Amino acid sequence: MTLIETLRAEARAAPESGIVAVINYGRLREGMIPLWAGEGDLPTPAFITDAASKALAGGETFYTWQKGIPDLRQALARYYARHFGKTFPEEEFIVTGSGMHAIQLALDALASAGDEVVYLSPAWPNFAAAAAISGAVPVAATLDHSGNGWFCDVEKIAAAITPRTKALFINTPSNPTGWTADHETLRAILDLARARNLWIIADEIYSLFHYGHGRAPSFLDIATGEDRILFVNSFSKNWAMTGWRIGWIKTHPALQQVFENLIQYSTSGVAQFMQRGAVAALDEGDAFIAEQVERARAARDLVCDILGATGKARFTVPQGAFYLFFTVDGITDSRTAAFDIVDKANVGLAPGTAFGPGGEAFLRLCFHRRLDQIEEAAHRLAKWMKTV
Secondary structure, eight states, rough: OOTGSOOHHHTTTTTHHHHHHHHHOOOOOTTEOOOOOOSSSOOOOOHHHHHHHHHHHOOSSSSTTTTTOHHHHHHHHHHHHHHOOOOOOOOGGEESSSSHHHHHHHHHHHHOTTOOEEESSSHHHHHHHHHHHOOOOEEEEOOEEEETEEOOOHHHHHHOOOOOOEEEEEESTTTTTOOOOHHHHHHHHHHHHHHHTOOEEEEOOTTSSSSSSSSOOOGGGGGOOSOOEEEEESSTTTOOOOOOOOEEOOGGGGGHHHHHHHHTTTTTTOOOHHHOOOOOOHOOOOHHHHHHHHHHHHHHHHHHHHHHHHSEEEEOOOBBSEEEEETTTTTTOOHHHHHHHHHOOOOOOEEGGGGGEEEETTTTEEEOOHHHHHHHHHHHHHHHHOOO
């Protein structure tokens, strides 16, 4: 047997990221406009980095609370009180080493080998891959798409449920589609989960990146304290902290010790000086978030206007998150198209093939960047479209 053949089958089968493949192909090209990854172009603001630097210089470099320092968990409670109008004790929050870590811990807690987890597709690919690596079986329920936009048919979720199903993974606002569930849809999903005794893993990381009135609808608006919901989230998007790798789980206080144990045996906690930066982000960052949302709104409108004018790009203006998920007339292989766009337009996009069933014909563009770059990228793409 070769060395690789001695590894777990699930590890050997872990897919190469279709997004990273394009990034690696084009990342060193001069003049590249990189719109492939899910992050903005601004570094973490000084009010956050200064707080972390002060704590680092002050010697906050020792082992700390594995579930998160009390100051950060209390700051999370204040954040939810401001933005969701709900009062939660600090015991409902667990600090994790990124949003991805929060998702992995949720899977570890809920799904044994062979158990199924239903998710909405097209979807950020890391969830399905993480579920499969853990030994669970990810099952896609596809969103519907038409001239009226993206739509979640809850009957499709119901049809995907089997006796092996343990949880539903619901990401809204959605990466990559921008689909945002209304309260009626959330209520139908929650009713289904209650009826089938299923957990919901609620990924509401983009809830503040919403282009309607205020934040996006949330399961928190309709759920009770005893509903089986794990809320997974991250500091990455709202506060320009993608490289920090800090996230959190909101869960029932009765589960706190279980998740603290899972952290003990995975990362043993997040560095305390980094958590000080996260406290500053929560307590001082509302204005920064509002500015970023308006900046993203302007960029969204600009790129939609330019690509829409080509007559070849087909898309629904996203309600939330900061991605445009679009097709181009005549293009059926989005992976090949993404590499061609790197070569001919010097713009980096993520291929829809990376996002699972329902995404194959699409390309994802992250518009969370400064307007001049978005305008230039859109014009380059419009020029490329004339050649296909």
